[in-house]
Amino acid sequence: MNLQKNNYRPEMTSAGIEASYPVTVMDEFGNMRETHITGERPLTIYVDKQEIVTLMTLGKYPELLVIGYLHNQGFIKNSEELKAVQVDWDIDCAVVVTRDGIGEWEEKLEKRTVTTGCGQGTVFGDLMENLDEIQLPTPTLYQSSFYSLLHNIREYNEVYKKSGAVHGCAL
Numbered sequence: 001m002n003l004q005k006n007n008y009r010p011e012m013t014s015a016g017i018e019a020s021y022p023v024t025v026m027d028e029f030g031n032m033r034e035t036h037i038t039g040e041r042p043l044t045i046y047v048d049k050q051e052i053v054t055l056m057t058l059g060k061y062p063e064l065l066v067i068g069y070l071h072n073q074g075f076i077k078n079s080e081e082l083k084a085v086q087v088d089w090d091i092d093c094a095v096v097v098t099r100d101g102i103g104e105w106e107e108k109l110e111k112r113t114v115t116t117g118c119g120q121g122t123v124f125g126d127l128m129e130n131l132d133e134i135q136l137p138t139p140t141l142y143q144s145s146f147y148s149l150l151h152n153i154r155e156y157n158e159v160y161k162k163s164g165a166v167h168g169c170a171l
Contacts, residue, residue, distance in 0.1 A: 014086035036162035
Protein backbone atom coordinates (compact mmCIF):
# COMPACT_ATOMS: atom_id res chain seq x y z
CA MET A 1 0.00 0.00 0.00
CA ASN A 2 1.34 3.42 -0.89
CA LEU A 3 1.65 6.02 1.88
CA GLN A 4 0.02 8.70 -0.26
CA LYS A 5 -3.17 6.63 -0.74
CA ASN A 6 -3.34 5.35 2.82
CA ASN A 7 -5.75 7.20 5.12
CA TYR A 8 -4.55 5.48 8.31
CA ARG A 9 -2.47 7.62 10.65
CA PRO A 10 -0.75 6.31 13.75
CA GLU A 11 -1.36 8.08 17.03
CA MET A 12 0.70 11.26 16.73
CA THR A 13 1.58 14.33 18.68
CA SER A 14 1.10 17.66 16.99
CA ALA A 15 4.49 19.08 17.95
CA GLY A 16 5.12 21.34 14.99
CA ILE A 17 7.03 24.51 15.81
CA GLU A 18 7.48 27.76 13.96
CA ALA A 19 10.15 27.42 11.29
CA SER A 20 11.39 30.96 11.85
CA TYR A 21 11.64 33.29 14.79
CA PRO A 22 12.12 37.04 15.23
CA VAL A 23 15.51 38.52 16.08
CA THR A 24 16.75 42.08 16.43
CA VAL A 25 19.60 42.92 14.07
CA MET A 26 21.64 45.93 13.09
CA ASP A 27 21.33 46.76 9.40
CA GLU A 28 24.03 48.18 7.14
CA PHE A 29 23.11 51.72 8.25
CA GLY A 30 23.50 50.98 11.96
CA ASN A 31 19.74 50.91 12.56
CA MET A 32 18.23 48.25 14.78
CA ARG A 33 15.36 46.36 13.22
CA GLU A 34 13.47 43.13 13.65
CA THR A 35 13.65 40.34 11.11
CA HIS A 36 13.03 36.61 11.04
CA ILE A 37 15.59 33.85 10.72
CA THR A 38 15.14 30.14 10.29
CA GLY A 39 16.71 27.69 12.66
CA GLU A 40 17.20 23.99 12.15
CA ARG A 41 16.97 21.74 15.16
CA PRO A 42 18.20 18.18 15.67
CA LEU A 43 15.54 15.49 15.95
CA THR A 44 16.76 12.05 17.00
CA ILE A 45 14.48 9.23 15.88
CA TYR A 46 14.06 6.24 18.20
CA VAL A 47 12.08 3.25 16.96
CA ASP A 48 11.01 0.75 19.61
CA LYS A 49 13.68 2.18 21.95
CA GLN A 50 16.49 1.87 19.38
CA GLU A 51 18.20 5.01 18.09
CA ILE A 52 18.04 5.19 14.29
CA VAL A 53 19.33 8.59 13.16
CA THR A 54 19.37 12.29 13.99
CA LEU A 55 17.84 14.55 11.35
CA MET A 56 18.09 18.32 11.12
CA THR A 57 14.69 19.96 10.62
CA LEU A 58 12.88 23.27 10.73
CA GLY A 59 10.32 21.39 12.84
CA LYS A 60 7.10 22.41 11.13
CA TYR A 61 5.70 18.86 10.70
CA PRO A 62 8.11 16.58 12.58
CA GLU A 63 5.80 13.57 12.86
CA LEU A 64 5.28 13.48 9.09
CA LEU A 65 9.03 13.94 8.56
CA VAL A 66 9.70 10.85 10.68
CA ILE A 67 7.12 8.71 8.87
CA GLY A 68 8.40 9.86 5.48
CA TYR A 69 12.00 9.18 6.45
CA LEU A 70 11.23 5.65 7.64
CA HIS A 71 9.30 5.00 4.43
CA ASN A 72 11.96 6.47 2.11
CA GLN A 73 14.67 4.42 3.82
CA GLY A 74 12.65 1.24 3.31
CA PHE A 75 12.07 0.57 7.00
CA ILE A 76 8.29 0.64 6.56
CA LYS A 77 6.09 0.02 3.54
CA ASN A 78 3.11 1.93 4.91
CA SER A 79 2.03 3.86 7.97
CA GLU A 80 -0.14 0.99 9.22
CA GLU A 81 3.06 -0.61 10.50
CA LEU A 82 3.29 2.16 13.10
CA LYS A 83 1.26 2.51 16.30
CA ALA A 84 2.52 5.91 17.40
CA VAL A 85 4.88 8.78 16.58
CA GLN A 86 5.53 11.10 19.51
CA VAL A 87 7.78 14.18 19.27
CA ASP A 88 9.19 15.98 22.33
CA TRP A 89 11.19 19.14 21.59
CA ASP A 90 12.37 19.38 25.22
CA ILE A 91 14.68 16.45 24.48
CA ASP A 92 14.80 16.82 20.65
CA CYS A 93 13.48 13.29 20.12
CA ALA A 94 10.87 11.45 18.13
CA VAL A 95 9.73 8.15 19.60
CA VAL A 96 8.16 5.66 17.22
CA VAL A 97 6.30 2.55 18.33
CA THR A 98 5.76 -0.15 15.70
CA ARG A 99 3.12 -2.87 15.58
CA ASP A 100 5.46 -5.81 15.00
CA GLY A 101 8.84 -4.60 16.28
CA ILE A 102 12.02 -3.92 14.34
CA GLY A 103 13.50 -7.42 14.36
CA GLU A 104 14.15 -7.45 10.61
CA TRP A 105 15.72 -3.98 10.70
CA GLU A 106 18.98 -5.13 12.29
CA GLU A 107 20.64 -5.95 8.96
CA LYS A 108 19.66 -2.59 7.47
CA LEU A 109 20.86 -0.68 10.50
CA GLU A 110 24.28 -2.36 10.34
CA LYS A 111 24.99 -1.06 6.85
CA ARG A 112 25.06 2.73 6.60
CA THR A 113 26.10 4.76 3.57
CA VAL A 114 26.98 8.40 4.16
CA THR A 115 26.01 10.50 1.15
CA THR A 116 27.32 13.90 0.14
CA GLY A 117 25.78 17.08 -1.14
CA CYS A 118 25.12 20.36 0.60
CA GLY A 119 25.00 18.28 3.75
CA GLN A 120 25.80 14.70 4.51
CA GLY A 121 23.00 12.22 4.61
CA THR A 122 22.70 8.59 5.61
CA VAL A 123 20.95 5.76 3.83
CA PHE A 124 20.55 2.32 5.31
CA GLY A 125 20.79 -1.25 4.05
CA ASP A 126 21.08 -2.07 0.38
CA LEU A 127 19.13 0.97 -0.78
CA MET A 128 22.08 2.19 -2.89
CA GLU A 129 22.58 -1.23 -4.52
CA ASN A 130 19.11 -1.17 -6.07
CA LEU A 131 19.41 2.26 -7.71
CA ASP A 132 20.37 0.81 -11.10
CA GLU A 133 17.15 -1.22 -11.16
CA ILE A 134 14.91 1.84 -10.92
CA GLN A 135 13.48 2.86 -14.26
CA LEU A 136 11.59 6.11 -14.51
CA PRO A 137 9.91 7.62 -17.55
CA THR A 138 11.73 10.52 -19.15
CA PRO A 139 9.78 13.63 -18.21
CA THR A 140 9.15 16.56 -20.50
CA LEU A 141 10.33 19.68 -18.70
CA TYR A 142 9.32 23.19 -19.64
CA GLN A 143 11.09 26.37 -18.61
CA SER A 144 7.72 27.89 -17.76
CA SER A 145 7.13 25.12 -15.19
CA PHE A 146 10.29 26.08 -13.33
CA TYR A 147 9.33 29.75 -13.34
CA SER A 148 5.90 28.80 -12.03
CA LEU A 149 7.44 26.76 -9.21
CA LEU A 150 9.76 29.62 -8.26
CA HIS A 151 6.79 31.99 -8.26
CA ASN A 152 4.88 29.64 -5.96
CA ILE A 153 7.81 29.44 -3.56
CA ARG A 154 7.91 33.21 -3.31
CA GLU A 155 4.14 33.57 -2.98
CA TYR A 156 3.17 30.67 -0.76
CA ASN A 157 6.19 29.63 1.30
CA GLU A 158 5.65 31.14 4.74
CA VAL A 159 9.24 30.57 5.87
CA TYR A 160 10.63 32.17 2.73
CA LYS A 161 8.36 35.20 3.15
CA LYS A 162 9.42 35.78 6.75
CA SER A 163 13.14 35.10 6.51
CA GLY A 164 13.94 35.77 2.85
CA ALA A 165 15.67 32.43 2.45
CA VAL A 166 15.07 28.76 3.02
CA HIS A 167 16.95 25.67 1.98
CA GLY A 168 14.63 23.38 0.10
CA CYS A 169 14.61 20.20 -1.90
CA ALA A 170 12.09 18.15 -3.80
CA LEU A 171 11.66 14.58 -4.89
